[in-house]
Amino acid sequence: xxxFDVIALSGLMLLASGRIECSIxxxxxxxxxxxxxxxxxxxxxxxxxxxxxxxxxTSPYAVNLDTATGxxxxxxxxxxxEVKWGVKRYPHEELACLWYDSVKLxxxxxxxIYLAKENNxxxxxxxxxxxxxxxxxxxxxxxxNYSQRVGQDLQDAVNKTGAIGxxxxxxxxxxxxxxxxxxxxxxxxxxxxxxxxxxxxxxxxDTLEEYERVNNICRQAAVKLSEQR
Numbered sequence: 600x601x602x603f604d605v606i607a608l609s610g611l612m613l614l615a616s617g618r619i620e621c622s623i624x625x626x627x628x629x630x631x632x633x634x635x636x637x638x639x640x641x642x643x644x645x646x647x648x649x650x651x652x653x654x655x656x657t658s659p660y661a662v663n664l665d666t667a668t669g670x671x672x673x674x675x676x677x678x679x680x681e682v683k684w685g686v687k688r689y690p691h692e693e694l695a696c697l698w699y700d701s702v703k704l705x706x707x708x709x710x711x712i713y714l715a716k717e718n719n720x721x722x723x724x725x726x727x728x729x730x731x732x733x734x735x736x737x738x739x740x741x742x743x744n745y746s747q748r749v750g751q752d753l754q755d756a757v758n759k760t761g762a763i764g765x766x767x768x769x770x771x772x773x774x775x776x777x778x779x780x781x782x783x784x785x786x787x788x789x790x791x792x793x794x795x796x797x798x799x800x801x802x803x804x805d806t807l808e809e810y811e812r813v814n815n816i817c818r819q820a821a822v823k824l825s826e827q828r
Contacts, residue, residue, distance in 0.1 A: 621696030669715035722820025
């Protein structure tokens with residue numbers, strides 16, 4: 600679990616005040632919102648073009664070009680973080696108290712499945728798409744697990760922080776920035792494990808047996824197509 604000392608915000612001075620005691624008016628809200636767009640399909644590229652596509656991508660997620668099947672599933676998850684805070688100012692003392700009001704983490708998957716032109720015929724097409732949809736389902740499952748873990752750590756972080764201050768009014772903006780930085784650190788602390796888990800789980804799908812299954816279907820479909828011509 601990610602640990603930190605939020606009270607000792609770097610470079611800021613916590614001011615003593617016998618008249619001001621900082622407190623949270625209501626519990627902070629943490630919302631984790633995983634969302635998946637509908638799968639898009641692209642049948643316009645050749646196997647060679649799909650190979651170049653995989654080589655050029657910088658996504659930390661496994662892209663999964665199946666050279667044995669001629670299909671590819673691609674996704675680049677979008678993570679959007681929204682942090683809101685509460686501030687109670689005491690103008691006469693030139694002091695303020697701060698706390699997390701809400702934290703929302705939205706994770707959006709936008710899967711695209713590519714099918715090589717040369718494999719776009721009945722029987723083979725369906726087998727490859729079925730295989731690539733297994734990758735999409737795995738993405739969704741791993742992201743859901745990630746959402747639960749990061750959500751718990753975000754909740755722990757905001758609970759541990761509580762209300763902080765009082766700080767001088769001139770430092771409110773700097774304190775708010777560091778509150779955002781703390782949340783960003785919690786999210787990023789999970790990223791490495793997320794990518795490792797994603798790649799590991801995707802690797803379970805791309806077995807020799809699975810490739811042979813899809814290839815056998817495509818070979819049989821190709822024979823039938825040839826006989827019909």
